[in-house]
Amino acid sequence: MQTSCTAKEQEMEERIARHPCFSEEAHHYFARMHVAVAPACNIQCNYCNRKFDCVNESRPGVVSEVLKPEEAVQKVLVVAGEILQMSVVGIAGPGDPLANPQKTFATFKGVAENAPDLKLCLSTNGLRLPEFVEQIAALEIDHVTITINAVNPAIGSRIYSWIFHQGKKYSGRKAAEILISQQLKGLEYLTKKGILVKVNSVLIPGVNDRHLEEVAAAVRQRGAFMHNIMPLIVAPDTEFSRNGVRNPTSEEIEVIRQKSSASLKVMKHCRQCRADAVGLLGEDRSAEFTKDKVMKMPMKYDQQARKAFQEKLDAKVGKRRNACQLMAEKHAEKLRAHETSAQSSKKTAAVAIRIAATTRGSAKVNLHFGHAKEFLIFDCSDSGIQFVGIRKVQSYCVGKLNCGSNKQPILAETSEVLKDCQILLCSGIGDVPKEYLLKKGIVTYVKSGDIEELLVESRKYYAYMNESQSALV
Incomplete structure (x- = not known):
């Protein structure tokens, strides 16, 4: 049975209602924009290479061009006029915004004066954060993200090559000690000002994977609102790439997120966006x-x-939220009915089904399988629908010139990414990938429409197909 939100929870929901990075609901409808005005960085992470860029590259620190503050403000006004659903302007690099304070705050000031309806958002490594909390508060930047990969200096020393702090360069454990101290101090200062703070952590297999539960507990204790555990993307020509550190698997990410969620709300819809x-x-x-x-x-x-x-x-968001709540209540009622019958509870329909869905946004299935560069993963059962996360892939269709080429490797990679899914939900798919995925145990359900409705519909279809096959045996 659904319980009503407390006044504090209601206030929090209203504050994040139009922020796509802080609200899972908002990300379907509202857009964001990052302006790249901060080129310098004061730390060197072992996974970061900001020099590598291509048009298809999507990871933090990547930009195609850096803007001056006045250029950034003009760009914001132009884009806000073209994309009416844009609700947030953020500065996330390509270096660290607070290592470039004059450019960063000049940009925020210009946006606040010329486009007061836009929320301002800042992402930082936190090294200089305590210095600028008052300025952040004065400009009403009430959404801040801090990347905290470790709270143990021994582990931090394996993630950071060096930091540059107060005119001096530090490396090793000392660098990690200073950085972690500054990050946690800045987090406390911000939350005492009533500023919402999301903490990002990069999941690095063999380095901090077993440590992130401790990170979640530490940042929650200091007032963080949300924890975003992101998979490592090993960039070329970095310390981690040279040492053979690998990207985490989907299963590893899911397990760590589940464990960390015991301490803090976990973000699952992050796309690890470019800084532009x-x-x-x-x-x-x-x-x-x-x-x-x-x-x-x-x-x-x-x-x-x-x-x-x-x-x-x-x-629309409110209508969808109400519909989802009603659906959850119906699922709960149905589950209670199943629990009263041992025979019914054994049916396929009572089992959670994992579904991968393609979308262009707006909470709809509206994207052909061949154009998908990512899949939204859901667990759908009688007790409701649970969003699991985002999984990225190479798109199957890469233009007419390559239509006749061998795409078996792409299908093999995609099927591996979706190997724990029973259903693929998309607006269209070719016969070749459809048959290939079916042989891997993934049933394709082709239809366009509301994601929530089609998740339930495709699950019923899957259950019906399984029951029909069982009857024939």
Whole structure:
């Protein structure tokens, strides 16, 4: 049975209602924009190489061009006029925003003065965070993300090559001690100001994978709102790539997130965005808004038009949330009915089914399998629908020129990523991948529409197919 939210929880929901990175509901409808104005960094992580960039690259620290504060403000106004669902402007690099304080705060000030309806968001490694808490609060930047990969200096010394702090370079354990101290101090200062803080942690197999539960407990104790455990992306020409450190598997990520969720709410919909990302989570429209293009585009920023548009989105989010709650209540009622009957509880329909879905956003299944670069993973059972996370893949279709080429390796990789799923939910799929996935035990359900409704529908279809096959045996 659903319990009502407390006043504090309700207030929190309202604060994150339009922030796609802080709200799982909002990420389906509201867009964000990162402006790349902060090129310098004051730490060197063993997984980071900011020099490597291509148009298909999506990971933190990657940008195609760095902007001056005045250019960034103009770009924000142009993009906000074109993408009415854009609700958040963030600075996340490509270096560290607080290692470039003048550029960072000049940009935030310009955006706040010219586009007051946009939420301001800051991502930082936290090394200089305690210095700037007052400025952050004064500019009403009420969403901050700190990347904290360890709270144990011995483990931290394996993640960071060096830091540059107060005019001096440190390495090894001393560097980790200073960085961790500054991060936790900054986190406490922010939360005492009432600022929402999300903590990012990179899951590094063999380094901090068994330590992240401790990180979750430590940051919760200091007031963090959410923990985002992200898979390591081993970039070329980095310390980790040279030492053979691998990316974590989907199973490892899921296990660690589950363990850490005992301490703190865990984010599962992160896309590990570029530092110049534009658009809904899961899409990147930065190529449409390069500096050259933006400087020639008309500025159509209209605060009233944006307000009216986003209020309609609020209604959609509320309607979807109410529908999901009703669905959850129906599932709970059905589950109770099953529990009263030992025979019914053994049916296939009572079992949780793992489903992979493709989407362009708006909480809909509206993307062909061949164009998918990621899958949303859900567990669907009588007790409700649980979002598991995002899994990235290489898209099956890469243009007409490659349509006749051998795509077996791509299918093999995709089927490995989805090996624990029973159903693939998509708006379309070719016969070859459909048959290939079926041989791997993944049934394809092709239909467009609301994700929540189709998850339930496809699960019923799967249960029906299983029961039909059992009757024939």
